[in-house]
Amino acid sequence: MSKPSTSVDVVRISTKGPGDVSGLLRLIETGQIAPETIVAILGKTEGNGGVNDFTREYAMAALCEALSQHLKLTPRAVEDKIALVMSGGTEGVLSPHLTVFTRTPAAQGANGAGGKRLSIGIAHTRDFLPEEIGRVIQIEETVAAVHAAMRDAGIDDASEVHFVQIKCPLLTSERIEAAAHRGRKTITTGAYASMAYSRGASALGVARALGEIDGAIEEERILKDWDLFSSVASCSAGIELMHNTVIVMGNSDFSLSPFVIGHAVMRDSIDLSSVIEALKSAGLGLADAQSPERLANIFAKAEASPDGCVRGFRHTMLDDSDVGSTRHARAAVGGLIGGLSGTGAVYVSGGAEHQGPPGGGPVAVIARV
Amino acid sequence: MSKPSTSVDVVRISTKGPGDVSGLLRLIETGQIAPETIVAILGKTEGNGGVNDFTREYAMAALCEALSQHLKLTPRAVEDKIALVMSGGTEGVLSPHLTVFTRTPAAQGANGAGGKRLSIGIAHTRDFLPEEIGRVIQIEETVAAVHAAMRDAGIDDASEVHFVQIKCPLLTSERIEAAAHRGRKTITTGAYASMAYSRGASALGVARALGEIDGAIEEERILKDWDLFSSVASCSAGIELMHNTVIVMGNSDFSLSPFVIGHAVMRDSIDLSSVIEALKSAGLGLADAQSPERLANIFAKAEASPDGCVRGFRHTMLDDSDVGSTRHARAAVGGLIGGLSGTGAVYVSGGAEHQGPPGGGPVAVIARV
């Protein structure tokens, strides 16, 4: 076998605020995390998850600053080396936290127990221009990045991919104006609306890359044709970047990780049975799910059903001019998943356009074997 | 047996807006609901559930107006005859709806199947002065009203009471000023804060009335001593009244209703097992709960844990200056209960001060036998 074996570890760390890196530093100082092995950090921060949620970039700045000392890199170089995805919004019982993924080479043949184990791979697209966001070019660049991340993860088979996390850019008034000054029209002039377009195009890129959708996708189907979706894509838009960062998670023969990953697709925001199915797919029964020794974390996407109903009953998330629908949806799905896992420190992210069926979303579970 | 037997029916009706009474009128016109048998209507309306949530009084005005024609009463007299409790806030998957309770005399001995069945009773306190809200006098008046409502329900034994819904007043800037002009100090000068005081004092009144707490309760323990609570009280504050309306629900030998009621107490916002226990106490397994034929409705109280944590993990509900903590809590608990019952048309109400343990709250289930 020419491919080197790797091991992937997953650590969940609570934070006291968006700038709090003390928990991570403590684990580094006590030797529990070797900073140079960190490949990705997925965080939930306590902003509004909307356009003006600066907790995401604040958390990233604090993490880069803190890790720069340990890695002997500039903060900017840390950001290039480690895939940092901060998802804003910890409504309801959701609890701010970081999930740190490390990857280390492992002695071959050590995987005596056999079976595929958790693997992770990273890639980036180039920076997008404001007018490219939410259009076909964002889909296409994402396809290439997903394939690169699969290679990085040592996963050939799309069916072994269980979660693809993407961080993607959004439009601000300033960026929209900048495009306009160059004579270019952005896909929307609404900043909040642009988050949906960026997430949607990115998710369609995942679906294309994994063969969930065949053939080209026309621009007019983005945020329109809800039959097109990926069952494993999870996209968060943020003000702090202009490219897509892609993190592929799956199970691989080359991994010696003590963890496995599985997933299911929630058909709506109250799809209890799919969450149970996702737990099962990672080897967890209902009782195991509440054990912090077994459950590493749950990753789910939530959104307000675009038809205004959940199983025939009207919801009011889309008509609320005071609280954005992504805040509503995260709170609700966080309540359900928090109830099943016995903790609010789960990764529930809002805005599931083309990520799962309309009103639903992917839910992935990482569990210790 | 001297006591007349009664039957209680429960109908859940979706609404299209706070002023929508078309669903109720249709059931009246088709003979499915006899308007003169209506004793109580509990509704969820889609306002913010806070001080300036006018959807509650709008819904009440619309209901009184609509029923006044059928009952040949003035709208004001309708309000005196029927216990109307509108709870604002349908965050997340929660769906605006009305639950209509009717009560009819039934032929004695008809209860052939035996066993206690759903019974309901109503009472009111006098109007409170602004300075009385949230103080001992509100507790005491509530005790008397709960006892009156138990008698009305034909329930002697406090252990047969499974849910006590109270609608109570709140303070506005205007009411606080009015008290000040008379030289009186209200318990708080914050309108939003007054909702908590009013709910808290009302719940302590229930606890006293049912023997859950012995002896007098000093004013300084209200909203301070969280060891004091009722396991069945559910209180909603609203701008549209100055008295407490009390609705007692329980099981009685004198009822021939096709429904029974049971309850449990959620210890925190993610207490899955207590919701399952409440379902069981009304005779429902997990699969039955998703059947609209079996589940009449679930009634639950939600609140942000006052110590800032849920099972050791920090929540951010109390520190969010954009979205009130009651909105967060309703959305989260609504997500969990919605997941278990397969519908968002459940009655989840915010602000559970002295209603269940801190951070938790009562959850009652009405099921068809």
Place this chain on the structure above:
Amino acid sequence: MSKPSTSVDVVRISTKGPGDVSGLLRLIETGQIAPETIVAILGKTEGNGGVNDFTREYAMAALCEALSQHLKLTPRAVEDKIALVMSGGTEGVLSPHLTVFTRTPAAQGANGAGGKRLSIGIAHTRDFLPEEIGRVIQIEETVAAVHAAMRDAGIDDASEVHFVQIKCPLLTSERIEAAAHRGRKTITTGAYASMAYSRGASALGVARALGEIDGAIEEERILKDWDLFSSVASCSAGIELMHNTVIVMGNSDFSLSPFVIGHAVMRDSIDLSSVIEALKSAGLGLADAQSPERLANIFAKAEASPDGCVRGFRHTMLDDSDVGSTRHARAAVGGLIGGLSGTGAVYVSGGAEHQGPPGGGPVAVIARV
């Protein structure tokens, strides 16, 4: 002269809540307002001014109910007879109130003092289908309605029109779905966004009707080409109607009113000098403006500048995912106009698409001569 002379009176009434009609009823009972002479009521209600602002329809229901007794009409017929425009949102110092316009025939020749005086006229369009909102057909129907309202006001000359208030419909999830079920596409699938489209198309209708814009307006210029605007249009979208209600105000030789109206156009949200100019155009100096005897009311439109800047300085209204930009804009312009007029009981309405230049809006002043 064949045209009958009329007199128009204007009364401003504070309200204690969206359902409060006590002030109006008192004036009717004391004979200060003859209910059959009421032609229009413009109100500011204390909702969020967004999609789910039910204070508008609640206020309208309360007004129709109250006036139905005095007018011996059904509530529905009151709504047909009187132009009721409730504008939601009293942010900052803005104070909820009603402005009641009455019109009575007056003896000819009584206008001895000479000069044009305040006149008012009303018209309606037909109900729109959801898919017609924000499109050319809404513009065209509005043109016809403005002309009808001018005739009703006895104003021939477009330059004598100083304010055209329109109440127009919005899209909800339900209405969007209804159109989709009929195979029709609405101009947007966002409820909040639809309010802007409806206001914009209505304002362009005013501009066309008054000759401010020549020739046809293509659909793709709506909410895109900000050079197109009316200097006197003021449009509010509300959930409670499906047609446009048009109120034209101007000065007419046929009016014997003790009031005159004037206007100016604010170029941006801080355009102090235009507000001063509007006061002057109605005969008021800075000192007079603070006198309730002289100033009947000020009517202004406010919006967040779409380019993200006010006089070169970045504003944050469009990027705030917690508070809608119309709330921001009303609060700011309300602060400026409130400062100049010495009261928050002024009519400042949000969302000035095609109503004044981008970021600005019309400001009209009604003053006692």
Place this chain on the structure above:
Amino acid sequence: MSKPSTSVDVVRISTKGPGDVSGLLRLIETGQIAPETIVAILGKTEGNGGVNDFTREYAMAALCEALSQHLKLTPRAVEDKIALVMSGGTEGVLSPHLTVFTRTPAAQGANGAGGKRLSIGIAHTRDFLPEEIGRVIQIEETVAAVHAAMRDAGIDDASEVHFVQIKCPLLTSERIEAAAHRGRKTITTGAYASMAYSRGASALGVARALGEIDGAIEEERILKDWDLFSSVASCSAGIELMHNTVIVMGNSDFSLSPFVIGHAVMRDSIDLSSVIEALKSAGLGLADAQSPERLANIFAKAEASPDGCVRGFRHTMLDDSDVGSTRHARAAVGGLIGGLSGTGAVYVSGGAEHQGPPGGGPVAVIARV
């Protein structure tokens, strides 16, 4: 004369986000600001201004990090050397910006033109315990710090003090719990409410220090007795510190600054004439105020009148459960001051408890002579 002369310069810099220090760095790199002369930076950041407004600490972290390189100090030491006050909330037309104050020794006798000029002085209190916030001890420590800052500014006469900016701490759930675990009770258990207590006690400290109030102030008068206030205090609460930072601004014979400062007191949120008076007190007429060459900045405090009215008209700021009253008040006063000064880049800060009369607040103007 034994006292050395100083010169104070004032520079206003727009920012593109809370973490944006590029404007400041450019001025340092081009030599327009000598970093070692910076004594204070007052900023407006675009958060919600509430408990969970992390834009304040993010901006401070970014400023400390950026200046640490130029000053050869650790970020922590920068924070000790320079008084950094970030005030959250740029509602309405308000525009995020920094005002940088520098102080340099000046040749004696250079003040040929004569007259007092702008002077600035800084001091800190010790860190407070959570249970000390909002109590008499915070008042007393502030008195001492104000006196120290006056000495630092070279101002002996309290009547020459025109603005005292204080940054003070707030309570979070965590801090309240920490006190409770030590058996201590904080003045309030509400995080948002604690901001008012901290601002109020700090303002009373200023009033005591400047002789605006004689004698001791009992704890029960804090946030109760609104007759007690300072005419020059401006206090902002923030999550990022536990002590009070005090900045005294006034005019001094020892300053050779090209600027002077003046102030007035707004009696309510629409007090146009007091803003005009403040401009005049710094030598500016209405036309001058709109000139960026003359106006350095305006500093004002805004609050919702606690009696629920502005000049007899009801406002709705205190009863809005969706948008905090400080957001409303900043937007409104920002609109008025923005209109007068022709720019939204003014320092309007929310929550004026004991800072000016109830519903009003101090307004200070710094102008170039």
